[in-house]
Amino acid sequence: MSAVETAILKRKTEGSGALVGYLPVGFPDLQTSIDAAVALVENGVDVLELGVPYSDPVMDGPAIQKATQVALANGFKLGHTFDAVAAITAQVNAPVLVMTYWNPVLQYGVERFADDLVAAGGAGLITPDLVADEAGLWIAASDRTNLDRVFLAAPSSSDARLRQSVEMSRGFVYAVSTMGITGARAGVDDAARGLVARLRTAGATSTCVGIGISTADQVREVISYADGAIVGSALVSALADGGVGGVARTAAALAVGTRLA
Numbered sequence: 001m002s003a004v005e006t007a008i009l010k011r012k013t014e015g016s017g018a019l020v021g022y023l024p025v026g027f028p029d030l031q032t033s034i035d036a037a038v039a040l041v042e043n044g045v046d047v048l049e050l051g052v053p054y055s056d057p058v059m060d061g062p063a064i065q066k067a068t069q070v071a072l073a074n075g076f077k078l079g080h081t082f083d084a085v086a087a088i089t090a091q092v093n094a095p096v097l098v099m100t101y102w103n104p105v106l107q108y109g110v111e112r113f114a115d116d117l118v119a120a121g122g123a124g125l126i127t128p129d130l131v132a133d134e135a136g137l138w139i140a141a142s143d144r145t146n147l148d149r150v151f152l153a154a155p156s157s158s159d160a161r162l163r164q165s166v167e168m169s170r171g172f173v174y175a176v177s178t179m180g181i182t183g184a185r186a187g188v189d190d191a192a193r194g195l196v197a198r199l200r201t202a203g204a205t206s207t208c209v210g211i212g213i214s215t216a217d218q219v220r221e222v223i224s225y226a227d228g229a230i231v232g233s234a235l236v237s238a239l240a241d242g243g244v245g246g247v248a249r250t251a252a253a254l255a256v257g258t259r260l261a
Contacts, residue, residue: 002148003095003123004171007046008206008227016258017223020208021045021251022099022232023239024053024064025084026071033071034087036239039248041092044255048088049126049230052081052100063233067240078104082120089121097150097171099126105138114141124148124171131161132168139168150174153199155191163202172206172227173199177213196226219257229257 001009008018021040025033037048053068053076085096098117105113105125117125124147130138132151142149148171153162155176165173177192192209199207209222210230222229231254238250 002146002171004047004097004148004150005206007095008172008208011046011258012227017226018046018208018228019044019219019251019255019258020047020049020210020228020230021235021254022049022051022210022230023235023247024051024067024071025081026053026074026076027067027236027239028070029074030076030080030084032239032244034084035244036247037084037088037096038091039244040235040251041094043248043251044258045251046094046258047123047228048094048096049099049232050081050084050088050096051232052078052098052104054101054104056101061233063236063240067236078108079116082116082122085117085120085122095123096121097123097126097148099128102127102130102138110137110141111144114145114147117147118145122147124150126150126152126174128152128174132164135168142170152176153195155195157195159198159202162198166199166202166204169204172208173204174230175199175207175209175226177209177211177222192222193225216254216257219254223258 011018023033023036027033053071081098088096138149149169150171151165151169152174153165175195196207206227208228208230209226213229213231214234219229235247235250239247
């Protein structure tokens, strides 16, 4: 079983659910992004999701777009991703997934990317713009290296596409709670609950819900029917506004939603 699935299963056996925390590598600079990721784990995050800054982040909301632009302007290079993963995994035991658009992986070389991620101690990839039926290169590379591969599922996905995402994912299936770009919202869409139910019917054993989760109450709501809650924009904003201390406090507040009653 993958390290990611093991971390999620541990929280499930405790009667709770996992908290997955996202931050972009290199924001506001490389060392601070490493320190912030470590602080997330030290304050209740079970699985780390490290975003690769990209020049055309079509699925990211304003907070994440702004952060990735800062990282790129400050000299982020793709190789810094592996430096960050290695530095983080040397300090904490939480599994680290890299979230990246597919083009940077292709440009770097799929096999080379997989090998370098394994060498750094990474757990796998989340690929938001890569669908399972077009992922042959990544499926082969991740099978060879035993890396996790997390595909996205949306409320608009057909039953056939959901089955394919379930069959090809390893670690968990990423259930997108609403259509559109990422960003904190006042309420997590009701569509998420229906999507998770459809994924269960399709055979999913590990599903985490993301996009729009920003409070402990929303985390609690999501893990009442899913296996984990993914928080991104709220953590990025906390880092931007309050530095490592601010993101640590926000992570601790969010983690309250995973505690047993």
